């Protein structure tokens with residue numbers, strides 16, 4: 001399975017995009033960072049990947 005990550009634009013913390021996909025919106029886990037990360041912020045390529053492989057991400 002391809003691992004897609006998303007980098008917080010504010011602090012550079014890398015989060016797993018599948019977490020973002022599941023929650024849609026999440027607060028950046030970076031220490032002291034208040035940035036809110038959204039699934040919509042993922043690149044088009046990443047979102048396309050989730051649409052194509054949706055079934056594989058269902059637990």
Ligand SMILES: [Zn+2]
Nearest residue numbers: 008011028033
């Ligand atoms: Zn951050």
